[in-house]
Amino acid sequence: MSALTGQNKGFDRKLRLLDAAAYKRVFDGAEFKVSHSHLLILARPNDCDHSRLGMVIAKKNVRLAVQRNRIKRLIRESFRHQQADLPGLDIVILARKGIGEQENPNILDLLTRQWRKLLQRSQQNRPLRSP
Template sequence: MDCSAEEVVDTAGFGFGSSLRLHKTDEFSSVFAFRRVVRGKYFALHYCPNKVGTPRIGLVVAKKLAKRAVVRNLVKRLGRDVFRHAQATLPHYDLVLRLSAKVGDVTKRTMREEMIGLLGRLPK
């Protein structure tokens, strides 16, 4: 039986396909325009209801707050991972996770815990 790695991940329920992401500027703009946000110390989670039927996420990490590409990529990777594990319990929202403070010497655990906390504070 020939299985690709992508098929195995999808059967586990933790895939992160194109349908779970926000791609276009209009999609991001509509979330920001809805003006609902849950704030933490380092992140802001903007949200608005969608008609797709599944939660979707977009990530915004400004160079001003995370100068190095390695740090920006780490923040986005952590955000996608937290979303991937929580998506089954999330309401049908378009979400934008935005870095809102310099991360400096913040640990990965601290960032992950804050992201999980923000997703838990979303209205049902």
């Protein structure tokens, strides 16, 4: 079962941004931004047929390691559920102050709304590909 088919909703290596250069490409060339007081999502189209995710959960914004790890787990879980709907994008999620104090259902709800906004923006601005 492939991680891309929806059969297995794992977080395979091919679904992650793995190196500093991949993060830099998103930071330098972000075409889509979705902002909230607790999260910032930056994205740009990639050459893959699937989206890839990177996370920046700074100790400065989320002090405790257990909170940082919890937020990363929630982001990965949310991404796994949304990845079939997202077009081929490289995505970086940055945590902002205050997200560590939020309850899990609130964070998941926030992520769902932010994924929806990202999808809308990427569909509005993406040129139609010819066959």
